[in-house]
Amino acid sequence: xxxxxxxxxxxxxxxxxxxxxxxxGGSSSICSIVTNGTHLQSHKIPWGGIxxxxxxxxxxxxxxxFAVGWHEAERLKRALAAVFTDTTLAxxxxxxSVVRGQDLSTHVGKTLVITREELSGVTQPQAEExxxxxxxxxxxxxxxxxSALLAEGITFVGGGCQLPGLxxxxxxxxxxxxxxxxNPDLACIRGLQ
Numbered sequence: 001x002x003x004x005x006x007x008x009x010x011x012x013x014x015x016x017x018x019x020x021x022x023x024x025g026g027s028s029s030i031c032s033i034v035t036n037g038t039h040l041q042s043h044k045i046p047w048g049g050i051x052x053x054x055x056x057x058x059x060x061x062x063x064x065x066f067a068v069g070w071h072e073a074e075r076l077k078r079a080l081a082a083v084f085t086d087t088t089l090a091x092x093x094x095x096x097s098v099v100r101g102q103d104l105s106t107h108v109g110k111t112l113v114i115t116r117e118e119l120s121g122v123t124q125p126q127a128e129e130x131x132x133x134x135x136x137x138x139x140x141x142x143x144x145x146x147s148a149l150l151a152e153g154i155t156f157v158g159g160g161c162q163l164p165g166l167x168x169x170x171x172x173x174x175x176x177x178x179x180x181x182x183n184p185d186l187a188c189i190r191g192l193q
Contacts, residue, residue, distance in 0.1 A: 017035060017036055017148070017152075018033065018034070018035045018036075018145060018148045018149050018152060019033070019034045019035075019149070019152060019155065020032070020033055020138075020149045020152070020153075020154045020155070021034065021154075021155050021156075021157060022134065022154060022155070022156050022157070022158075022161070023157050023158040024047075024048060024049070024130075024156060024157075024158040024159070024160030024161040024163075024166075025048045025049070025158050025159070025160055026048045026049050026050040026159070026160065027046070027048045027050050027051065028044050028045060028046050028047065028048050029044070029045040029047050029048055029130065029133070029158070029160065030042055030043070030044055030045075031043045031045065031133075031134060031137045033141070033145070033149065035145075041141070043133075043137035043140070045130065045133030045134065045137070046133075047126070047129055047130045047133055048160045049077075049159060049160035049163070051126065052077055052081060052122070052123060052126050052160075052163065053070065053073045053074045053077050054070075054073070055122045055125075055126055056068075056073045056076060056077055056081070056119065056122050057070065057073045059119075059121065059122045060073070060099070060101070060112075060114075061104065064112060065103065065104040065105055066099075066101050066102070066103060066104065066110060066112055067101050067102045067104050068099055068100070068101035068102075069101070072099060072100060072101060073099075075099075076097060076099050076114065076119070077163075079097040080095060080096070080097045080114065080115075080116045080119050081116075081119055081122070081123050081163060081164075082116060082119075082120070082123060082163065082164040082165045083123050083124065083127040083163060083164070083165035083166045083168075083169040084120055084124065084165055084169070085165070085168055085169055085172050094115065094116070094117075095115065095116040096113050096114060096115045096116065097113070097114055098111055098112070098113055098114075099111070099112050099113075099114055100112075123163070127165075127166060127169050130166070130170075131169065131170055131173045131174075134170065134174070135173070135174070138174075149176075150174060150175070150176040151176070153176055153177030153178060153179060154170065154174070154176060154177070154178045154179075155178075155179055155180075155181055156178065156179065156180045156181065156184060157180075157181045157184045157187035158184055158185065158187070159184065159185035161180050161181075161184045162180070162184060162185070167179060167180055
């Protein structure tokens with residue numbers, strides 16, 4: 001992430017003096033604070049999309065005695081994984097998907113139907129871990145800066161921010177606007193447009 005380039009592009013759209021950008025990648029997320037086009041501070045959170053995929057693999061092995069490959073777990077994540085606020089789970093809980101893998105007790109191929117509600121048992125703790133990392137970073141900053149950042153809102157970039165509901169979940173926890181950049185997986189290369 002080049003925070004200065006992304007922030008400069010974003011500043012053209014908004015009259016922001018201070019920006020908080022969070023680049024959610026595969027294995028980590030980087031929170032960057034940019035003020036007047038100058039990068040002030042960054043913080044790395046060891047959380048990203050790959051960790052969610054691996055958590056899905058561990059969940060299926062532990063709860064269902066069912067082994068899936070990384071690509072099948074990634075496909076399942078893209079199909080069903082979401083982060084919910086208290087008001088949104090009821091709307092989507094019945095969504096389901098088929099996953100193919102191997103029964104760990106018989107070592108025979110097996111097909112399993114997983115619901116979005118079952119998978120929320122994996123994604124919700126992961127989202128809580130992410131929010132904790134963001135709040136710990138913000139707690140290290142001067143209060144005036146945090147107030148300005150929260151008034152302006154937070155912008156997500158990076159492919160990992162496409163996890164449905166993550167922006168709304170952070171928004172609910174921090175009581176500030178949280179938006180995903182257009183084409184977030186390309187924002188590091190092209191800047192915010």
